[in-house]
Amino acid sequence: MHIAYVVVTIVVALANGYAAVLNFAGAESVRVVADEVRVSPRWMIPFGILLACGAVGLLAGFAVPVLGMAAAIGLVVYFICAVSAHIRVRDPKVAGAVSFLVMAVGALVVGLGYHNHW
Template sequence: MTILPDPVWPVVVLAVVVFGDGLLTFRPPRTIAACLDGVGFPRDWWWVLAVVKFLAAAGLVAGLWIPGLGAAASVGLVVYFLCAAAAHLRADYIGRDFWLNCLGMLLVCLAVLIFCFLT
């Protein structure tokens, strides 16, 4: 395991994507709102998702210079999307949003963790 990412570019790309995802949480498009409603996540708590995503993006970026922080942020994102997948399965909300968005982001986060920190 490396404590600084190598290569760096996938971590930067993931940070940008997660930051953008956090921005979308404030005024989500219909598909994201339907997804959050579909899994039964209360609208009063949607802001928490934005905070988590902004902190993850900041951790990924800061982890380019602070040893271990980027790896911790990557692990946190994997856990976040595992929890999202569990929420989808528990709510039986398994459609395009689950396969493309939830599992897609889980795979991207896993790939960044493995490719940049574990090899």
């Protein structure tokens, strides 16, 4: 379980860190998605901060497990809201948000399993 916990946590942290950088940089792909789900582009920096905090929190969870669990829960909530935003506007390109939601749930599940919080 230790290897799964480490690998999943690092992969999810890297994915969310990359997404945060795209938000901070104002990448065209982020702006297109924001337009499609009718979210103002000025929200991209706050969203990037949330993603970055989630990524850092997951990694901090190696030293302080409660931070990792809190970060994973925060990312799950964030991506539930993201999926909801896509569904609200009937956007057929919801797969990206769903994949990040699945990764966040995976990080939460392996974290809970590794730290015996079942």
